[in-house]
Amino acid sequence: MIAFLCNWCAYAGADLAGVSRLQYPPNVIPIRVMCSGRVDPQFVLLAFSKGADGVFIGGCHPGDCHYVAGNYKTFKRVILLKKLLNQIGIGEERLRLEWINATEGKKFAESISDFIEKLKRLPPLRYNGGRLDE
Amino acid sequence: MRRIGVFVCHCGNNIAGTINIEEVVKEISEYPSVVYVTSYRYMCSEPGQNLIVNAIRENSLDAVVVAACSPSMHEETFRNAVKRAGLNPYLCEIANIREQCSWVHEHDKDAATVKAIRIIKNIIAKVSKNEPLHPVKVPVNKKCLVIGGGISGIQAALDVANSGYEVILVEKEPSIGGHMAQLSETFPTLDCSQCILTPKMVAVSRHPNIRLLTYSEVIEVSGYVGNFRVKILKKPRYVIEDKCTACGDCEKVCPVTVLNEFERGLSVRKAIYIPFPQAVPSSYVIDEVNCLGLNPLICGKCKDACDANAIDYDMRPEIIIEEVGAIIVATGYDLYPKEKIAEYGYGEIPDVIDSLEFERLLSSSGPTGGVIRRPSDGKIPKTIVFIQCVGSRDPEKHLEYCSKICCMYTAKHALLYKHRVPDGQAFVFYIDIRAAGKGYEEFINRVMEEERIVYIRGRVSRVFRKGDKVIVWGVDTLTGKKVEIEADLVVLAMGIVPSKGTKAIAEILKIPQDEWGFLKEVHPKLRPVESPTTGIFIAGAVHSPKDIPDAVAQGSSAAAKAIAILSAKELIHEPTVAVVDWTLCSGCEVCVALCPYSAIRITSQKKAEVNEVLCEGCGTCVAACPTGALQLKNMTDEQIESMIINSLEG
Numbered sequence: 001m002i003a004f005l006c007n008w009c010a011y012a013g014a015d016l017a018g019v020s021r022l023q024y025p026p027n028v029i030p031i032r033v034m035c036s037g038r039v040d041p042q043f044v045l046l047a048f049s050k051g052a053d054g055v056f057i058g059g060c061h062p063g064d065c066h067y068v069a070g071n072y073k074t075f076k077r078v079i080l081l082k083k084l085l086n087q088i089g090i091g092e093e094r095l096r097l098e099w100i101n102a103t104e105g106k107k108f109a110e111s112i113s114d115f116i117e118k119l120k121r122l123p124p125l126r127y128n129g130g131r132l133d134e
Numbered sequence: 135m136r137r138i139g140v141f142v143c144h145c146g147n148n149i150a151g152t153i154n155i156e157e158v159v160k161e162i163s164e165y166p167s168v169v170y171v172t173s174y175r176y177m178c179s180e181p182g183q184n185l186i187v188n189a190i191r192e193n194s195l196d197a198v199v200v201a202a203c204s205p206s207m208h209e210e211t212f213r214n215a216v217k218r219a220g221l222n223p224y225l226c227e228i229a230n231i232r233e234q235c236s237w238v239h240e241h242d243k244d245a246a247t248v249k250a251i252r253i254i255k256n257i258i259a260k261v262s263k264n265e266p267l268h269p270v271k272v273p274v275n276k277k278c279l280v281i282g283g284g285i286s287g288i289q290a291a292l293d294v295a296n297s298g299y300e301v302i303l304v305e306k307e308p309s310i311g312g313h314m315a316q317l318s319e320t321f322p323t324l325d326c327s328q329c330i331l332t333p334k335m336v337a338v339s340r341h342p343n344i345r346l347l348t349y350s351e352v353i354e355v356s357g358y359v360g361n362f363r364v365k366i367l368k369k370p371r372y373v374i375e376d377k378c379t380a381c382g383d384c385e386k387v388c389p390v391t392v393l394n395e396f397e398r399g400l401s402v403r404k405a406i407y408i409p410f411p412q413a414v415p416s417s418y419v420i421d422e423v424n425c426l427g428l429n430p431l432i433c434g435k436c437k438d439a440c441d442a443n444a445i446d447y448d449m450r451p452e453i454i455i456e457e458v459g460a461i462i463v464a465t466g467y468d469l470y471p472k473e474k475i476a477e478y479g480y481g482e483i484p485d486v487i488d489s490l491e492f493e494r495l496l497s498s499s500g501p502t503g504g505v506i507r508r509p510s511d512g513k514i515p516k517t518i519v520f521i522q523c524v525g526s527r528d529p530e531k532h533l534e535y536c537s538k539i540c541c542m543y544t545a546k547h548a549l550l551y552k553h554r555v556p557d558g559q560a561f562v563f564y565i566d567i568r569a570a571g572k573g574y575e576e577f578i579n580r581v582m583e584e585e586r587i588v589y590i591r592g593r594v595s596r597v598f599r600k601g602d603k604v605i606v607w608g609v610d611t612l613t614g615k616k617v618e619i620e621a622d623l624v625v626l627a628m629g630i631v632p633s634k635g636t637k638a639i640a641e642i643l644k645i646p647q648d649e650w651g652f653l654k655e656v657h658p659k660l661r662p663v664e665s666p667t668t669g670i671f672i673a674g675a676v677h678s679p680k681d682i683p684d685a686v687a688q689g690s691s692a693a694a695k696a697i698a699i700l701s702a703k704e705l706i707h708e709p710t711v712a713v714v715d716w717t718l719c720s721g722c723e724v725c726v727a728l729c730p731y732s733a734i735r736i737t738s739q740k741k742a743e744v745n746e747v748l749c750e751g752c753g754t755c756v757a758a759c760p761t762g763a764l765q766l767k768n769m770t771d772e773q774i775e776s777m778i779i780n781s782l783e784g
Contacts, residue, residue, distance in 0.1 A: 002781055015204045018233030026245035029252050029781035030234050031774065032205070034710075038753030038766065038774075046775055050782045067752035068646070068666055068730035077757070109238070 001028045001119065002047045003056040003112070006036040008066035009101045010058025016105030024109045025116045028056065036060070036097075037070025041081050044095060048085075054094045054119045056112065061099040071099070090125065093118065136262045139170040139195040140254065141186055143177035143202035145232055150175075152236040154247045158201070161251045167262055169193060178208045183215040190219035197221075197261045201229040201254045222266030224709070224768060229257040252781055259776040264768045267709040270746050274360040274705055275459040277302065278696050281352050281639060284312020285682055286674025287464035288334050289689030290696075294462075295343035297693075299700045302456050303338060304366055306635060308349045309413035310335055312466050316396060318496035318504075320682060321546040322577035328412055328499070335414040347454065348415060351635070355461070355642050358747045359669025360705050364456045370449035372420040372428060373406070377444035380408055380416045384436035384445065392424045394501075398491040400509060401501035406436045406445075411499060420445075460669050460696035463643065463653065464689060465636055467675035470525035470533060470629035478524060478626055479597045484510040485604050486597055486624045489543060496550055506554055508623050511602065515622030518551055519606045520544045520562045521594050525629035527565060533629045533650065538679040540627035541568045545581040547625060552585045560587045561619055563594050563608050571681060590617060597624055630679035643670055644732060652678050663692045667731070671695050710767050711749035712756055714742045718763035725755035725764055 005011040011032050017024070033039060036059030044055045057078065059071040074097065082092035098111045140162050144150035155173050163171040170193045174182050177200060189195060198221065200212045205228040213223035231250040239246035276299055280291045283305030291303045303310070314320075315335075317327035338344050347368055354365035388404035396409050405425040408418045426433040428447045437445040469488055472480035480486045485508045487495075498504035508515050522544050526537040541564065548560045567589075569578045582589055592609035599605070606619045632651040640647050645665040646654040653672045656664045663671050671692035674685040699705065712734075721740035733748035734755060742764065744755075753766040762771060 002778060012206065015206060015230075015233040018204075018235075018237040021237055021240070023238055023241060026235075026239040026242055026249045029249065029256065030230070031256065031777050031781070032230075033753065033774070034766075034769065035752035035754060038757055038769065040757040040771060040774075042771070043774055043778060047778050047782065050779055052778075052782055067750055067754065070730070070752050070754040073728065073754050073758065 001054040001056060001116065002052050003028045003030045003058060004033055004036065004039045004043070005030050005058040006060060006066075006071075007032055007034045009060035009064070010036070010098070010108070012102035013058070013100040013104045013108040016102065017109040018105075020105045022105060022109035024113045027116050028112055035065065035067050035070035036074040037065075037067065039074060039077070041077050041084075044081055048090055048094070048125065053122075053125060054096065054115060056115055057095075057097045058100045058108070059097070061101055064101065091122070093122065094125075136167045136197050137169045137193065137195050138167050138197045138199060138258055138261065139186070139189050139193060140168055140199045140201060140258065141177055141189070142171070142173040142231075142254075143182070143200065144173060144175045145177075145202060146175060149202070149232050149236045152240050152243050152246050153231060153250045154243065157247055158251055158254065162254055162258075165255060165258060168258065170195060177202050178211055183211070186212065186215050187219040190216065190221055195221070196225065197264065198226040199229055199254060199257050199261055200226065201231050201250070201257075203232040204228075204230045204234070222268075224267040225261065225264050227257050227261040227264070229254045255780045256777045259780045260773050263770065263773045263776070267767060270707040270709050270711075272358075272360045272705040272707055272747050274699060274702055275362070275457050276300065276700050277456065277458040278700060279304065279352070279362070279364055279456065279458040279461045280464065281461065282312070282464035282466055282674070282676070283307070283310030283338075283346075283348065284464060284466045284674060284685070285314045285331065285334070286466070286685040286689040287312075287462070288338055289686045290462045290464060290673055290693040291338055291344055292334065292341065293690050293693035294696055294700070295341045297697050297701075299343065299697065301344045302364075302366075302458065303344055303346050304350050304352055305346075305348045306351045307409065308371065308417075308419040309409040309415070310338060310346070310348060311410075311412075311414070313490065314682060315410060315412070316398075316490055316497075317493050318498075318500070319546065319550065321542045322571075322573040324546070332412045332414075335412070339414045346415065349419060350454075352639065352642060358745065359667075359699060360459045362458045362461055362669065364458060364461075366454040366456065368452040368454055370422075370451055371417065372422065372445060372447055372449050373418045374444045374446055375415045375417040377442050378417040379442050379444070380418065381442070382408075383439040383441065384418060387435040387439045389433065389435065390424050390426060392421070397494050397501050398488070400491055400494055418444075460671070460699045461643065462671045462673055462689075462692045462696055463639060463645065463665070463676060464672075464674040464692070465639055465676045466633045467630045467679065468633045470631050472626065472628060474532065475524060475626075477596055478521065478594065478624070479599070479604070480626055483597065483599050483604060483624075484508075485515075485622065486626065488626050488628045489540070489547065492547055492625045496547070504554075506551060506623075513622065514555060514558075516555065516558045517619065517621045518558060518560050519604075519619050519621040519624045520548055520560065520627065521606075521624065522562065522564045522627045523593075524626040533631070535650065535679070536568060537627075537630040538568065539630070539681050541566075542571070542574055542577070542681065544625075544627050545578050548587045549581045549585050552587060561621075562587060562589045563606075564589060564591060565593065571683065592617065630675065632676050636676055643667065645670060645672070652676065663688055663695060669699055707747050708751060709746070710751045710769065711746045712744045712751070712753065712764050712766050713746075714744060715763045715765070716741045718761045720761055720763070722760065724758050724760065728755050728758055730754075
């Protein structure tokens with residue numbers, strides 16, 4: 001699973017989870033972006049096509065975006081992306097958007113753990129028996 | 135093909151205790167373009183850093199990955215080390231294998247090791263495509279613009295000017311001084327407001343570094359920090375400031391009388407007037423809206439009376455262009471409009487007034503010469519009721535917030551009333567008493583105990599006229615009883631709102647406003663005077679309701695921030711900005727509207743262009759660009775995609 005984390009809030013929150021020694025499953029690979037608004041929907045689709053079971057996007061709380069309004073763009077994009085994922089059979093439950101600020105280490109660990117739990121219960125992603133990028 | 139060096143830190147046991155360092159080194163050394171891999175106990179230490187520096191030199195490395203703690207800890211440290219070795223610091227990236235790997239997967243060492251390897255490969259993929267970048271250097275214009283000539287703006291202007299920089303102070307009224315000039319005495323010291331304000335006003339007018347533009351407004355601002363271009367509209371006074379001696383002969387002969395705004399409508403002025411006797415600049419001004427015609431054929435009496443020949447009907451509005459390096463906004467407050475609270479009869483009952491009107495009654499240069507008189511019949515009120523929180527602390531109908539200063543100034547009003555009308559009786563209706571400043575609690579206690587003013591804890595439901603009295607219906611929540619007072623005069627402590635011109639100036643400067651219209655700071659705790667636009671600062675009541683000590687402190691604080699910019703030889707801006715490939719740009723303009731810093735513009739060739747000084751590098755525009763023309767330096771789509779692929783391989 002890939003997690004796009006915004007530098008100022010979600011990534012810092014994830015760091016705090018580490019400092020607090022909170023444990024969560026190792027299935028997630030973090031990618032640091034400066035703002036959740038940097039996350040192009042294409043990245044999400046690419047991740048699924050390369051074998052990701054889920055994609056997590058962590059951004060600042062609405063109103064608190066370090067770059068004023070990037071997270072609002074993310075929010076809108078995710079709404080549309082979820083509709084698209086449903087239509088192509090991947091399912092919106094495999095994409096999660098969470099607002100996590102720099103003090104919410106616990107929330108980060110819990111969200112990731114919960115997401116992985118839910119992903120484990122879903123059937124594996126296959127398209128006609130092959131992988132999605134074939 | 136890059137020559138990449140990877141440096142894996144043990145961080146004592148923090149990383150090495152969970153992650154198998156040897157396996158990581160072995161795996162990574164087999165990764166294409168990695169020519170050097172090593173590990174060390176504490177990479178951030180001096181020997182650790184020297185390890186990196188020497189490795190770069192000895193192996194001609196052209197990019198570096200340090201696998202260690204979070205970049206928030208030591209990215210700068212390692213980038214500086216890399217710089218020392220002669221490599222561009224932006225070719226050094228950090229792989230976080232501690233906070234987001236070893237520390238959170240302590241129970242599954244194998245999985246942690248696998249994840250660490252993936253994370254490092256990610257960062258190697260990223261750094262392979264990094265360009266060397268150089269911080270953007272911005273020249274700095276050594277002038278400062280201060281918008282707003284109240285106490286906060288005055289303080290800011292003086293502080294910047296005293297540090298040796300030129301200041302342009304723009305004030306839209308004909309005189310500086312703001313609301314503080316209307317006050318009689320200030321709490322808790324009971325200093326005469328004008329006496330402590332006017333020395334600062336005069337200092338502004340005399341200061342060799344301050345260019346004072348009154349009766350002027352900022353109408354346009356473009357550019358960016360260090361290089362703002364400002365357009366100021368100087369409205370015509372029709373009186374030459376330098377020639378006017380403020381003798382007042384013109385005023386005597388002017389046939390037009392209108393309500394006096396400085397006196398809050400309690401008295402009148404002529405169409406040619408001076409806002410108040412201590413005005414700075416000390417010059418009259420003609421109110422062209424009410425003047426009969428600025429034309430000797432229509433009137434011309436003032437011009438005839440003026441011995442100094444200071445009146446000039448041919449003055450025109452002037453546009454002044456200035457280039458400044460920093461801007462401070464201190465445009466102050468207004469009172470919540472009385473008309474919005476009909477229950478208290480304000481606007482309808484002449485003897486229901488607001489706190490600023492009461493200040494004018496108290497003032498010895500006010501409409502009643504400092505004698506407290508009722509507006510209706512001029513009698514001295516023997517029973518006076520003060521109502522606190524009018525409009526404030528009312529989330530349902532009016533302002534949700536507390537206006538901060540009303541408890542203190544109401545106590546001051548009640549005390550001053552008792553001093554002038556010793557046989558009078560004063561009542562104060564309150565919800566709470568907020569007296570948090572220095573000496574404030576002591577002041578309130580003095581007012582309550584020594585001056586024998588009756589404080590009633592409860593709200594007022596209705597104020598209405600009965601004969602020549604004003605009836606106040608309220609409740610005393612501490613006794614549970616209803617209260618009715620037959621008052622001669624009622625004073626309302628109206629809520630504080632941002633001044634009328636705030637919306638316009640916020641739009642011109644692109645400063646966001648909160649839901650109440652106050653200007654928004656970057657961070658309420660740590661960066662209270664900085665607006666989101668670099669180089670533009672906020673001070674005083676336009677930020678939030680505050681008393682004079684805080685307004686002055688914020689003025690100085692904003693000045694310090696401005697001076698930090700003005701004193702720099704040049705400004706440095708992070709170069710990880712967005713850039714447009716014109717071969718791909720279709721001129722669709724989607725990016726222009728998205729940028730919160732207005733950093734993108736469309737050129738005459740219908741292509742998008744990013745101002746690298748304004749761009750803060752968030753990448754929102756990059757994600758939105760339909761053709762991929764916009765890319766973020768060292769965080770391109772290609773780089774992120776290769777990071778995604780690397781994370782999921784194997």
